[in-house]
Amino acid sequence: MTPLAVxxxxxxxxxxxxxxxxxxxxxxxxxxxxxxxxxxTTVLLCALVATSSLTADHAFAxxxxxxxxxxxxxxxxxxxxFLAAVVAAAATTGALRWLGVD
Amino acid sequence: MVGxxxxxxxxxxxxxxxxxxEPAWVPLTMxxxxxxxxxxxxxxxxxxxxxxxxxxxxxxxxxxARLPLFGLAVADVLGGVRWPARLLGSHALVDQSAAFAxxxxxxxxxxxxxxxxxxxxxxxxxxxxxxxxxAGRAMGDPGALGLDAAEPMVLLALVLPAxxxxxxxxxxxxxxxxxxxxxxxxxxGLPVLxxxxxxxxxAAGGGTGGSRGAGGPHGTGGxxxxGGPHGTGGxxxxGGxxGPGGTHDTDGSHGAAGAEGNA
Numbered sequence: 251m252t253p254l255a256v257x258x259x260x261x262x263x264x265x266x267x268x269x270x271x272x273x274x275x276x277x278x279x280x281x282x283x284x285x286x287x288x289x290x291t292t293v294l295l296c297a298l299v300a301t302s303s304l305t306a307d308h309a310f311a312x313x314x315x316x317x318x319x320x321x322x323x324x325x326x327x328x329x330x331x332f333l334a335a336v337v338a339a340a341a342t343t344g345a346l347r348w349l350g351v352d
Numbered sequence: 353m354v355g356x357x358x359x360x361x362x363x364x365x366x367x368x369x370x371x372x373x374e375p376a377w378v379p380l381t382m383x384x385x386x387x388x389x390x391x392x393x394x395x396x397x398x399x400x401x402x403x404x405x406x407x408x409x410x411x412x413x414x415x416x417a418r419l420p421l422f423g424l425a426v427a428d429v430l431g432g433v434r435w436p437a438r439l440l441g442s443h444a445l446v447d448q449s450a451a452f453a454x455x456x457x458x459x460x461x462x463x464x465x466x467x468x469x470x471x472x473x474x475x476x477x478x479x480x481x482x483x484x485x486x487a488g489r490a491m492g493d494p495g496a497l498g499l500d501a502a503e504p505m506v507l508l509a510l511v512l513p514a515x516x517x518x519x520x521x522x523x524x525x526x527x528x529x530x531x532x533x534x535x536x537x538x539x540x541g542l543p544v545l546x547x548x549x550x551x552x553x554x555a556a557g558g559g560t561g562g563s564r565g566a567g568g569p570h571g572t573g574g575x576x577x578x579g580g581p582h583g584t585g586g587x588x589x590x591g592g593x594x595g596p597g598g599t600h601d602t603d604g605s606h607g608a609a610g611a612e613g614n615a
Contacts, residue, residue, distance in 0.1 A: 251378050251396065255405040259395055259412045260385035266416050267442040270423015271430040287425045288454060290551050292514040293527035294418045295447060295507050297547030298390070300528035303504040305535045307397075318501030319508060326509035336357040339505040343498030 312352040318343030354448055354469065355476040357506045361389055362480020363487070364499035368393070370488030372400050383481040387443065387474060389503060391415045417545060422450040429453050429466045444470025451510040523554030 303319040305311050322339025326332065346352070362383065369379035374396070382392045391412035398408045423430070423445055430441045444467065453466035515521045527550025531543040538546070 251374060251382075251399040251408065252405050255395065255399065255408050256378065256381055256385065258405070258409045259382070259391065262409065262413045263386050263388055263391060263416050263419070264443060266413070266419040267423060267445045268439070270420045270425075270445070271427050271438060271442060273420065274424055274427030274431060284425075286551060286555060287421065288514075289520050289523055289554065290421055290548055291425050291450060291454065292511055292520050293524045293547055293550045294421065294544055295451065295511045296515070296524035296528045297531035297544045297550075298447070299504045299508045299511065301531050301535055301543055302390070302507075303501070304532060308536050314498070315501050315504075318498050319505045322501065322505035323508040323512070326505075327512055332354060332509065333356050335509060336360060336502050336505060339501045340360065340498035343501035344496060345498070347496055347498065 314343045314346040314352050317346055354452075354506060354510075355472040357502055358389075358448070358473050359476040359480035359483075360499060361503045361506070362477045363484035364502070365389065365392060365396075366481040366484020366486075367488040367499075368484075369396055370485050371493070372396075374400075376485050379481050379485055380478075383478045386412070387477060388412070388416055388419075388446065389477070411539065414539065414542060414545075418447075419445060422447070426450050426453045426462070426466060428459060429463045432459075432463070441467060441470065444474060446470065446473060447507060448473055448510060451507075455510075455513060519554050523550040526550035526553055 299319070303311070303316045306315075318339040318341075321342040322335045325335040325338055330338075365383070366379045370376065379392075379396075382395075386392050394415050395408040395412040398411050403411075423442070426445070426449075430438050430445075433441060449466050449470040452469040453462045456462040456465045511524070515524060527547030530549055531547040534546055535543045
C-alpha cells in the first residue's frame with residue numbers, strides 16, 4: 251500500500267468522524283430523530299455483523315466463521331464474561347477449520 | 353474485555369498484512385492514524401488484490417461512511433467538551449465506543465463510557481497490531497486460529513441489548529437480510545449502508561398508527577415498494593428464530609446469500 255493511500259484514508263476517516271459532532275451544532279434533533287438515529291446505529295451494526303460473519307469477497311464465507319460468531323454471541327447473551335465469549339468464538343472457528351469444515 | 357477482543361482483531365490485522373507481504377510500517381501507521389478495523393482490512397484486501405490507491409481509499413471511506421451517523425448519535429458526548437478533547441474524542445469514535453456510550457442513559461456515564469472505551473480500544477488496537485506484525489511470520493495463517501470470528505462476535509455482543517426492543521429488532525433483522533442479499537452485487541461497505549432501508553421500513557410500519565399490532569407478522573404491511581412485503585415477511589420469520597434458537601436463523605439467511613453468491 252502506498253503512503254498516499256494511508257494518508258488519504260486517515261484524513262478522510264478523521265473528517266467523517268468529526269462531521270457528526272460538527273453537524274449536530276448546526277441542526278437540532280427532536281426525540282423522533284434521535285430514536286431513528288439510535289435505531290439506525292443498531293441496524294448498521296447488525297448488518298455489519300451479518301455481512302462480516304457470513305460473507306467474504308462477495309460470497310459465502312463458509313460455515314466455520316458464522317458458527318464461531320454464533321457460539322460467542324450465545325455465550326454473551328447468557329452474560330458469560332466477554333473475553334470467554336471471544337475466545338470461544340475464535341476457538342470454535344479454529345477447531346472447525348482444523349477438523350476440515352470451512 | 354472488549355479491549356482484549358479488539359486486541360485480538362488487531363493481532364489478526366497485523367499478522368494478515370505481514371503474512372501477505374506488506375512492509376511493517378503499513379499496518380502500524382494505519383492502526384495509529386485510521387483506527388478503523390473494517391476500513392483497514394478492506395483497503396488492505398484491495399491493495400493486495402491489485403487495486404490502486406483510489407480503489408483502496410474509496411472502499412475504506414465507504415466502510416466508514418457510517419461514522420457521521422454514530423457521531424450524530426453520540427453528539428451529546430462530544431458536544432459538551434472543549435475543542436482539543438473533542439478532536440481527540442472524534443478520533444476515538446468507533447462502533448464499540450458509540451455502542452458503549454449509547455448503552456448508558458446518564459450523560460456523565462455516557463461520556464465516561466465513550467472516552468474510557470475509546471482510549472482503551474485505541475491502545476489495544478495498536479498493541480494488537482504491533483504484536484501481529486511481530487508474530488506475523490511465525491504464526492502462519494491467522495484464519496486457522498479462528499481470529500476472523502472475533503470481530504463480528506464483538507459487535508454482535510454489543511448490539512444484543514438494543515435488540516430487546518421489538519421494533520428495533522425487526523428493523524435490524526430486515527436490514528441484515530437486505531445487506532446479505534446485496535453483498536454479492538455491491539462493492540464492499542455499501543450493503544451495510546443499504547441496510548438502513550430497514551429503519552425506514554420499521555418507521556413506516558410504526559407510523560401508520562393503529563395497524564401496528566396487526567402489522568406485526570407482516571412487518572411493514574402496506575408499504576409502497578413491492579419487494580418490501582415479501583422480503584420483510586421472510587426476514588421476520590428468521591428473526592423470530594434468532595433470539596431464542598440462534599442457529600436456524602443464520603442457516604436460513606445465508607442459505608439465500610450463499611445461493612446468490614454462487615449464482
